[in-house]
Amino acid sequence: MEPCDLNALDLTLLLRKKEISAVEIVDSCLKRVADVDGRPGALESGDLTARDKEKVHAFITLTDKYARAQAAQIDRAINAGEDPGALAGVPFTVKDIFCVKDTPSTAASKILANFVAPYTATPVKRMQEAGAIMLGKVNLDEFTYGSSNESSAYQPSPRNPWKTDRVPGGSSGGSTASVAAGEAPLSLGTDTAGSIRQPAAFCGVVGVKPTYGRVSRYGLIAFASSLDCPGPVARSVKDAAAMLQVIAGADAHDATATPLPVPDYLEGIEDGVKGMRIGLSPDYFRITYPDPVTGELLSQALPTEIELAVHQAAEKLASLGAEIIEDVPMANTRFGIPAYFVISRVEAASNLHRYDGVKYGHRSNVSTSDLKAMYKHTRHEGFGLQPKLRILMGMYVSAAQYSEQYYRRALQVRTLIRRDFEAAFDPQGRHRLDALLTPTTPTTAFEMAAVYGDSVLMQYADQLTVPANHAGVPGLSLPGGLDDNGLPIGIQLLGADYTEKTLFRIGRAYEMATENEEWRKAKPQVLREAA
Amino acid sequence: MTEAITREVFDHLVNLAALQLSEEQAEYLRKQLNNQLKAINELAAILIDADVPISLHGVPFEAAASAKPREDVWQKYEDAAEILKQAPQIEDGYIVVPDIPHTELK
Numbered sequence: 001m002e003p004c005d006l007n008a009l010d011l012t013l014l015l016r017k018k019e020i021s022a023v024e025i026v027d028s029c030l031k032r033v034a035d036v037d038g039r040p041g042a043l044e045s046g047d048l049t050a051r052d053k054e055k056v057h058a059f060i061t062l063t064d065k066y067a068r069a070q071a072a073q074i075d076r077a078i079n080a081g082e083d084p085g086a087l088a089g090v091p092f093t094v095k096d097i098f099c100v101k102d103t104p105s106t107a108a109s110k111i112l113a114n115f116v117a118p119y120t121a122t123p124v125k126r127m128q129e130a131g132a133i134m135l136g137k138v139n140l141d142e143f144t145y146g147s148s149n150e151s152s153a154y155q156p157s158p159r160n161p162w163k164t165d166r167v168p169g170g171s172s173g174g175s176t177a178s179v180a181a182g183e184a185p186l187s188l189g190t191d192t193a194g195s196i197r198q199p200a201a202f203c204g205v206v207g208v209k210p211t212y213g214r215v216s217r218y219g220l221i222a223f224a225s226s227l228d229c230p231g232p233v234a235r236s237v238k239d240a241a242a243m244l245q246v247i248a249g250a251d252a253h254d255a256t257a258t259p260l261p262v263p264d265y266l267e268g269i270e271d272g273v274k275g276m277r278i279g280l281s282p283d284y285f286r287i288t289y290p291d292p293v294t295g296e297l298l299s300q301a302l303p304t305e306i307e308l309a310v311h312q313a314a315e316k317l318a319s320l321g322a323e324i325i326e327d328v329p330m331a332n333t334r335f336g337i338p339a340y341f342v343i344s345r346v347e348a349a350s351n352l353h354r355y356d357g358v359k360y361g362h363r364s365n366v367s368t369s370d371l372k373a374m375y376k377h378t379r380h381e382g383f384g385l386q387p388k389l390r391i392l393m394g395m396y397v398s399a400a401q402y403s404e405q406y407y408r409r410a411l412q413v414r415t416l417i418r419r420d421f422e423a424a425f426d427p428q429g430r431h432r433l434d435a436l437l438t439p440t441t442p443t444t445a446f447e448m449a450a451v452y453g454d455s456v457l458m459q460y461a462d463q464l465t466v467p468a469n470h471a472g473v474p475g476l477s478l479p480g481g482l483d484d485n486g487l488p489i490g491i492q493l494l495g496a497d498y499t500e501k502t503l504f505r506i507g508r509a510y511e512m513a514t515e516n517e518e519w520r521k522a523k524p525q526v527l528r529e530a531a
Numbered sequence: 532m533t534e535a536i537t538r539e540v541f542d543h544l545v546n547l548a549a550l551q552l553s554e555e556q557a558e559y560l561r562k563q564l565n566n567q568l569k570a571i572n573e574l575a576a577i578l579i580d581a582d583v584p585i586s587l588h589g590v591p592f593e594a595a596a597s598a599k600p601r602e603d604v605w606q607k608y609e610d611a612a613e614i615l616k617q618a619p620q621i622e623d624g625y626i627v628v629p630d631i632p633h634t635e636l637k
Binding site: 115116118211212213226250252254255256257258259260290295297335337338339341342349356357358359360361362363368369370371372373374375376377379380383385388389391392393395396397405406408409410411412413414415416418454455456459469470471472473497 | 536
C-alpha cells in the first residue's frame with residue numbers, strides 16, 4: 001500500500017514515529033495525482049480525448065510547490081522536537097469555493113477566473129494551523145449549483161474513480177473523487193442540499209454535513225447562506241471525526257458559528273451502539289419526482305439494492321445492541337426539494353448580485369460608457385447557465401406579488417421539516433431516537449450526460465439529503481456496499497443538533513462490523529488500472 | 532397548461548437581474564424555470580395551518596448557542612492595497628467604472 005492510500009490518522013502516527021516524512025507523504029500523493037488525475041480543469045479545454053475519459057480530473061489548481069515547502073517545514077519541526085499539530089503532514093484538497101490567500105479561488109466560474117483570494121477561509125486556516133498540507137483546489141459545479149460536477153466552467157469536469165463514465169456527484173465531486181482516488185486522505189467540501197453527502201455516497205467515501213453553525217463559513221463563497229455548511233470528506237469515520245475536530249468552533253468572523261464547546265469526537269468513538277435507538281422511516285424509502293416530459297409527479301420505491309443495504313446496516317447495528325425503531329414518520333421529507341427550489345434560489349440571487357465587474361473578478365472588455373451595460377456584459381460573459389437560472393428563479397419567487405405564495409410558504413414548509421426531526425429526536429417523545437438511518441441517495445452514480453441539462457431531475461438527486469439542510473441538523477454519509485455494477489451505495493445517519501459525536505460512534509461501529517466484508521476489498525477502477 | 536413565466540415576464544426578470552442572454556440561452560432558461568415552477572407548485576397542495584411560523588434557518592439561535600455581536604469599533608485594515616488590487620480598474624486608490632446612467636424619477 002502506498003502512503004497516499006493510508007488514512008490520515010495512520011499517517012500522523014507514522015510521521016510522529018519518524019517512520020515516514022511529510023515530504024514522502026506529499027510526494028506519494030502528488031505521484032498518485034500524476035498517475036490518475038489527467039489534465040486539470042480549465043476554461044479553454046478543447047474536446048475530450050479518449051484518455052481524458054479514463055482520468056479523474058479532480059483538480060483545478062495544484063499547489064504542489066507550496067505543499068512540498070510546507071511538508072519540509074513540518075519535517076523540520078518534528079526533527080526539532082516541536083509539536084507539529086493534530087493533522088501534521090496530512091495532505092488535503094480544498095473545494096474551490098473556499099478562499100485561500102494567494103491562490104486562485106474560482107468557484108468553478110469564469111466570473112472569478114482571475115480572482116486571487118486576499119485572505120484564507122477559517123476552516124482551511126484551521127487545517128493549516130493543525131499541520132495539514134493543502135495539495136490544491138478541486139473542481140465543483142459552478143458556484144456549487146449542481147449534483148454532478150458537469151456544470152463547472154473548468155473542463156474536463158471530474159469523473160467517478162469507480163467508473164469513469166459515471167459522475168462523481170456534486171457539488172463537492174472534486175473533493176470526493178480526490179479522496180476516493182487516493183490523491184489525498186482528506187478534503188474540505190460544502191453541503192447546501194447534500195453536496196458533501198451525495199458525492200461521498202457516489203464515490204464510496206465518508207462525508208459529513210455538520211450542524212449548521214458548527215463550522216465557520218468565513219471565506220466560503222456563499223450560495224444559500226442559511227443552508228451552507230462546510231464539512232469533511234475522508235476515507236474513514238475516524239478521519240472525518242479528526243478533521244471536524246480541527247475545523248469546528250466559534251469564529252469572530254462568522255456570527256452564525258456557535259460558541260458551544262466542541263466535544264472530543266474521537267473519545268469513545270469505538271464504544272459501540274449498545275442501547276442506542278436508531279430509527280428507520282418509510283418516508284426515506286420512496287422518492288417523488290416529476291416526469292421529465294410531462295412534469296407529472298411520480299412516486300416509486302428506491303432500487304432494491306439501496307433499500308437492502310440500509311436494512312442490512314440496521315440489522316448489523318441491531319446485532320451490536322442497538323434498538324431499531326421502525327416506521328418513524330418523516331412526512332414532510334418529500335417537500336424538501338420544492339421548498340429548496342424557492343429558499344436556495346432567493347438566497348443565491350441575493351448572493352450573486354455582488355458579481356458586477358467592479359470590485360473583483362471578471363469585467364467585460366466590451367467598451368461602454370454606461371455602468372448598467374457593463375454589469376450586463378460582465379454577468380452575461382462570466383456566469384454559466386446554472387447561476388443565471390438560479391438568479392432568475394430567486395428573483396421571480398421573491399417578487400412582491402409572488403413572495404407570499406412561494407417564499408413565505410416555503411419557509412413554513414421548512415418549519416414542518418424541522419418539526420419532523422424535533423419529534424423524532426425528542427428525548428421525551430414517542431421515538432426518542434439517537435439517529436435516523438436512511439439511504440443517502442435515490443440512485444448510485446449516474447452516467448455522465450444522463451441527467452445534465454434537466455435542472456429539475458438533477459435537483460431531485462438531493463431528495464434524501466436536503467431535509468437535514470432545511471432543519472440544520474447533522475448528517476453523515478458512509479459507504480454501505482456496492483450495487484450490481486460495482487458502484488458504491490451510501491447510507492446516511494441523521495441526528496439532532498450538535499450530535500455529530502453520536503453519529504461518528506454509530507458510523508464507526510458499522511465500519512468495524514463490516515470491515516471484513518467482501519465489498520470493502522473492492523477498489524475503484526482508476527486504482528485497479530494504476531496497479 | 533399555460534406557462535407562468537411568459538416571455539414578457541422572463542425579459543423583465545432578465546433586465547432586473549442585470550443579465551443579457553443569447554436567444555438559445557433564453558429559451559432553455561425559460562423552459563427550465565417553468566419546469567421548476569411546476570415542482571415548486573407542489574407546495575401549494577400542502578395543508579399548512581395559518582399559525583405555522585416561518586423558519587429562516589433550521590437551528591434555533593438560542594442565546595447560549597449564539598455568538599455575541601462584536602464591539603462596534605473601527606479597525607484599521609493593514610493592507611487595503613491588497614484588496615484594491617483585485618479591482619479590474621483602479622486610479623489613485625479609487626475604483627473606476629463607466630458612467631452611472633441618470634434616470635428622471637417620474
